[in-house]
Amino acid sequence: MKQKNTTALTAELLARFDDFTSALNGESEKPLFQLRKEAISAFETLGIPSTKNEEYKFTPIGKAIDKKINVGKPSIDNVGSLTEDRVTPYHIPDLKGNILVFHNGIFSKELSSVVSSPDAIRIQPLSEAYKEASEQFVRNFSKYADVQNDAFTALNTAFSTEGSFIEVSKNQVIEDPIILHFIQDAAQGAAFQSPRNLVLVGENSQVNIVEKFDAVSESNTWTNAVSEVVLEEGANVSFYKVQNDTDEALHTNHTQVYQSKNSTFSAYTFTFSGDMVRNNLNIVLDGEGAEANMYGLYLVKGKSHIDNHTVVDHKQPHANSNELYKGILDESSKGVFNGKIFVRQEAQKTNAFQSNNTILLSDNAVINTKPQLEIWADDVKCSHGCTTGQLDEDALFYLRARGLSKESARAMLLYAFASDVLERVSIAPLKNYLEAIIAERFEQNF
Amino acid sequence: MLKIENLKASIEGKQILNGIDLEVKPGEVHAIMGPNGSGKSTLASVLAGREDYEVDGGSVEFLGNDLLEFAPEERAREGIFLAFQYPVEIPGVSSTNFMKTALNQVREHRGQTTLDAVSFLSLMKEKMKIVDIDQSLLSRPLNEGFSGGEKKRNEIFQMAMLEPKLAILDETDSGLDIDALKIVASGVNKLKSKDNATIVVTHYQRLLDYIVPDYVHVLYKGKIVKSGTKELALTLEEKGYDWIKDEVDSNV
Numbered sequence: 179m180k181q182k183n184t185t186a187l188t189a190e191l192l193a194r195f196d197d198f199t200s201a202l203n204g205e206s207e208k209p210l211f212q213l214r215k216e217a218i219s220a221f222e223t224l225g226i227p228s229t230k231n232e233e234y235k236f237t238p239i240g241k242a243i244d245k246k247i248n249v250g251k252p253s254i255d256n257v258g259s260l261t262e263d264r265v266t267p268y269h270i271p272d273l274k275g276n277i278l279v280f281h282n283g284i285f286s287k288e289l290s291s292v293v294s295s296p297d298a299i300r301i302q303p304l305s306e307a308y309k310e311a312s313e314q315f316v317r318n319f320s321k322y323a324d325v326q327n328d329a330f331t332a333l334n335t336a337f338s339t340e341g342s343f344i345e346v347s348k349n350q351v352i353e354d355p356i357i358l359h360f361i362q363d364a365a366q367g368a369a370f371q372s373p374r375n376l377v378l379v380g381e382n383s384q385v386n387i388v389e390k391f392d393a394v395s396e397s398n399t400w401t402n403a404v405s406e407v408v409l410e411e412g413a414n415v416s417f418y419k420v421q422n423d424t425d426e427a428l429h430t431n432h433t434q435v436y437q438s439k440n441s442t443f444s445a446y447t448f449t450f451s452g453d454m455v456r457n458n459l460n461i462v463l464d465g466e467g468a469e470a471n472m473y474g475l476y477l478v479k480g481k482s483h484i485d486n487h488t489v490v491d492h493k494q495p496h497a498n499s500n501e502l503y504k505g506i507l508d509e510s511s512k513g514v515f516n517g518k519i520f521v522r523q524e525a526q527k528t529n530a531f532q533s534n535n536t537i538l539l540s541d542n543a544v545i546n547t548k549p550q551l552e553i554w555a556d557d558v559k560c561s562h563g564c565t566t567g568q569l570d571e572d573a574l575f576y577l578r579a580r581g582l583s584k585e586s587a588r589a590m591l592l593y594a595f596a597s598d599v600l601e602r603v604s605i606a607p608l609k610n611y612l613e614a615i616i617a618e619r620f621e622q623n624f
Numbered sequence: 625m626l627k628i629e630n631l632k633a634s635i636e637g638k639q640i641l642n643g644i645d646l647e648v649k650p651g652e653v654h655a656i657m658g659p660n661g662s663g664k665s666t667l668a669s670v671l672a673g674r675e676d677y678e679v680d681g682g683s684v685e686f687l688g689n690d691l692l693e694f695a696p697e698e699r700a701r702e703g704i705f706l707a708f709q710y711p712v713e714i715p716g717v718s719s720t721n722f723m724k725t726a727l728n729q730v731r732e733h734r735g736q737t738t739l740d741a742v743s744f745l746s747l748m749k750e751k752m753k754i755v756d757i758d759q760s761l762l763s764r765p766l767n768e769g770f771s772g773g774e775k776k777r778n779e780i781f782q783m784a785m786l787e788p789k790l791a792i793l794d795e796t797d798s799g800l801d802i803d804a805l806k807i808v809a810s811g812v813n814k815l816k817s818k819d820n821a822t823i824v825v826t827h828y829q830r831l832l833d834y835i836v837p838d839y840v841h842v843l844y845k846g847k848i849v850k851s852g853t854k855e856l857a858l859t860l861e862e863k864g865y866d867w868i869k870d871e872v873d874s875n876v
Binding site for chain 2: 571572573575576577578579580582583584586587590591593595598
């Protein structure tokens with residue numbers, strides 16, 4: 179079968195929009211429906227990006243979508259039965275908190291539980307927030323992520339029916355993390371989901387969010403997620419993403435962050451598998467003293483293609499951004515890293531650091547890494563660096579000369595390489611869980 | 625214990641060892657001296673199993689086995705220990721965790737029981753005294769940011785932990801001030817017994833004041849050109865290597 183070009187793929191997805199909207203009973207009367215219409219028309223204009231698009235130069239996303247284009251229509255009735263025993267293996271052991279479980283994009287009330295006080299935090303499935311259309315929700319929903327210029331954000335905005343709306347009041351430290359668990363099950367046919375999250379964090383409040391993506395069966399799944407996170411003055415948010423679907427999965431997602439004065443946002447992105455994964459992380463630092471931390475770790479093999487695009491926009495003075503992405507690529511896997519840092523003229527005294535380090539374990543593994551710094555202010559400290567290499571042979575020999583088997587020595591060195599990122603994870607059960615995945619990978623010789 | 629016969633080795637097509645013969649018996653200390661580029665460190669690396677070197681001929685027998693057949697880790701487990709000239713800094717690998725994993729893999733190979741955390745730590749404490757190494761150093765990543773002296777002390781500490789049959793000290797004195805040198809040498813001396821042996825590879829006689837050799841061999845152009853007792857080292861210290869070079873080169 180001939181591969182469809184991006185125009186044909188765009189047309190197919192557009193055709194689905196009509197089917198989809200006719201299934202949305204009565205929603206077309208609601209004001210939020212207007213957003214879907216705007217989004218689909220933006221998508222029509224933008225289309226699926228081809229590799230001629232600079233942002234997708236190394237990531238032939240059309241090819242990956244072509245493989246998934248027959249995935250189940252993005253509808254609200256595409257649900258199989260997901261019982262607790264099928265979900266449990268994908269839970270993070272000992273991680274207690276507020277858990278929202280979604281199955282093929284549908285919220286599962288039975289498998290979810292909210293433990294934090296509603297006075298401190300509102301945690302709602304998106305479908306409820308959509309229905310309720312509270313002032314806060316309407317005022318913020320889809321106001322941060324760029325529907326007009328990003329095809330996948332537009333697509334998500336057009337099709338999303340489920341996800342979460344999280345609103346933290348002022349001066350609250352939310353001890354229990356929020357776990358957003360998206361599980362796809364292609365057992366009854368292919369699955370397509372468009373998870374959407376809106377997170378509003380009030381002044382001086384603190385919250386940890388874990389987004390976890392799993393697929394319970396091999397074969398066709400496509401997740402196209404968008405999260406918008408808004409931090410008021412002094413807010414502190416840790417946002418974890420754990421991508422561990424199957425090697426067949428296509429995963430596109432966009433995280434848009436808006437930071438006010440003295441707020442701190444830390445993103446941790448862990449990618450362990452996927453046919454093609456494209457992560458966009460865009461952070462706007464729009465207040466003095468704001469701090470953004472971006473950590474990423476990708477460990478893949480086979481033919482996985484992992485693309486991390488990050489953008490930090492320093493709009494105000496005295497803000498800091500730190501970025502550290504590390505990758506280990508084996509077999510024929512590919513990595514793409516693109517880190518943009520903008521420092522506007524007003525943003526004096528900016529500190530911005532970026533680094534991307536990759537170990538290639540095979541001659542066929544490839545990384546394309548590109549730092550992109552645009553600086554208009556003159557009193558700033560910015561640096562970037564990237565390294566790509568093999569496992570350090572001298573270190574390997576040193577360890578073996580002390581009696582360590584080649585496999586143990588290799589695992590020890592890879593673990594050490596990854597530990598820079600892993601060590602930043604402050605939720606102990608999550609850290610243990612990630613450590614176990616990584617250790618297992620290294621022990622079975624990747 | 626160790627019997628090297630006509631050993632030849634090269635790296636990237638360049639011949640470095642041109643037929644080494646050497647026999648080491650339990651309880652002995654052998655010093656290998658020689659000018660820069662004579663092949664001293666190559667010999668140490670080949671014995672430890674560094675894969676960059678190609679062995680082109682000859683044989684090495686260690687405790688009755690063909691040493692050249694063994695991978696580096698098998699050599700270590702059988703009882704070869706190379707104290708590196710330049711110990712590698714390995715960020716992210718905890719010294720303690722590394723040592724515990726290494727020791728237990730070695731013990732397993734030797735048919736000993738593996739150590740749990742408690743008995744490992746108490747053994748570590750005991751061995752730390754030998755080279756006067758501080759606990760805080762071992763809670764850091766392996767060799768990372770260690771001074772030259774600290775790295776060398778850590779090498780001897782690892783040697784004390786692994787209890788090798790044959791220790792090969794590759795230029796252990798390089799970059800050490802006299803106090804550090806004394807500590808390292810005293811550590812090596814404490815570990816000496818009638819059952820184990822030591823090969824000291826060095827350019828200078830200085831270290832041999834503290835680790836007294838039974839035999840001294842001079843390596844030049846990849847061959848042992850002269851062997852003697854510790855007095856030979858003193859002669860070299862006094863007269864340098866030129867007279868040996870002249871002697872050898874005029875015989876060619």
